[in-house]
Amino acid sequence: MVMTLLGRSLNQLFKQYPICTVSTQVRVGINILHGLKQLHEVGYIHRDVKPANLAIGRRGQAIHIVHILDFGLSREYVLRGDGSVKLRMPRTNTLFRGTIRYCSANTHTRSEQGRPDDLWSMVYVLVEMRGSLPWDNIRGKDEIGRAKFQTLDTTLCKNSPKELLDITAHLRTLDYYTRPNYSYIYEKLYEVMKNCNYKFSDPYDWEEQAAGAVSSIRKGLTYVSRSLSRMRSHTPMSADIISDSKNAGSEACSGATSKKVTDEDLFTQADFESNETGF
The missing domain is CATH 1.10.510.10 (Transferase(Phosphotransferase) domain 1)
Structure with missing residues (x-):
């Protein structure tokens, strides 16, 4: 089965x-x-x-x-x-x-x-x-x-x-x-x-908690991004490392959003x- x-x-x-x-x-x-x-x-x-x-x-x-x-x-x-x-x-x-x-x-x-x-x-x-x-x-x-x-x-x-x-x-x-x-x-x-x-x-109760977690992740990624920007202004950094950091942020948020459900779908x-x- x-x-x-x-x-x-x-x-x-x-x-x-x-x-x-x-x-x-x-x-x-x-x-x-x-x-x-x-x-x-x-x-x-x-x-x-x-x-x-x-x-x-x-x-x-x-x-x-x-x-x-x-x-x-x-x-x-x-x-x-x-x-x-x-x-x-x-x-x-x-x-x-x-x-x-x-x-x-x-x-x-x-x-x-x-x-x-x-x-x-x-x-x-x-x-x-x-x-x-x-x-x-x-x-x-x-x-x-x-x-x-x-x-x-x-x-x-x-x-x-x-x-x-x-x-x-x-x-x-x-x-x-x-x-x-x-x-x-x-x-x-x-x-x-x-x-x-x-x-x-509408999100179920447990989805709202998940949305809150995603929001926290995004805030964290924003903080990291700003920190990297400040570091770049003082320290030479290879483009590859910067690119990898951006990709990591993208991957962390991928899957957090899904196709929007409409009432007609259910x-x-x-x-x-x-x-x-x-x-």
């Missing part, structure tokens, strides 16, 4: 940024939603959505895309045969699959996981971007499961935009057989972007409206 080389995982980034801005939160949410919809459309559920299995691209426009990784626990929820695609019937009792912290409440009951369970994991990831999860200080699989059932959505989403409550309300109407309304979920997340004038091209409503499986 050949995989694209990606950048840092969200788990690594969240250690540096335990509290993210709403702008970063909702845009990451749209990215995860898009990835999960694509996976669901080809007939699979992930069953282990968590920050460690989500990563940004390495360079260029890809740094604005969140990629889903690690399909080791994925399961096909459709049956294909005789040219038809049918929903696979759920098992009545299953083994626990997933990560206790991020799996859905339904997973704790050993019920068959479906598309809504992946989306609940997405919600938990987004909630954690704005603060702690209500069960952070609880130990034990069963105890955490009870906490998930008992936690009100208003408590869960207290640090997040109110639109997240609309999403959790929708997820509560779903079961294994029901197709999530991906378009509606996208609308709710994008609504936050419109109301707050956020753009897909997601639109149409990306979330198709239904490839038919159910």
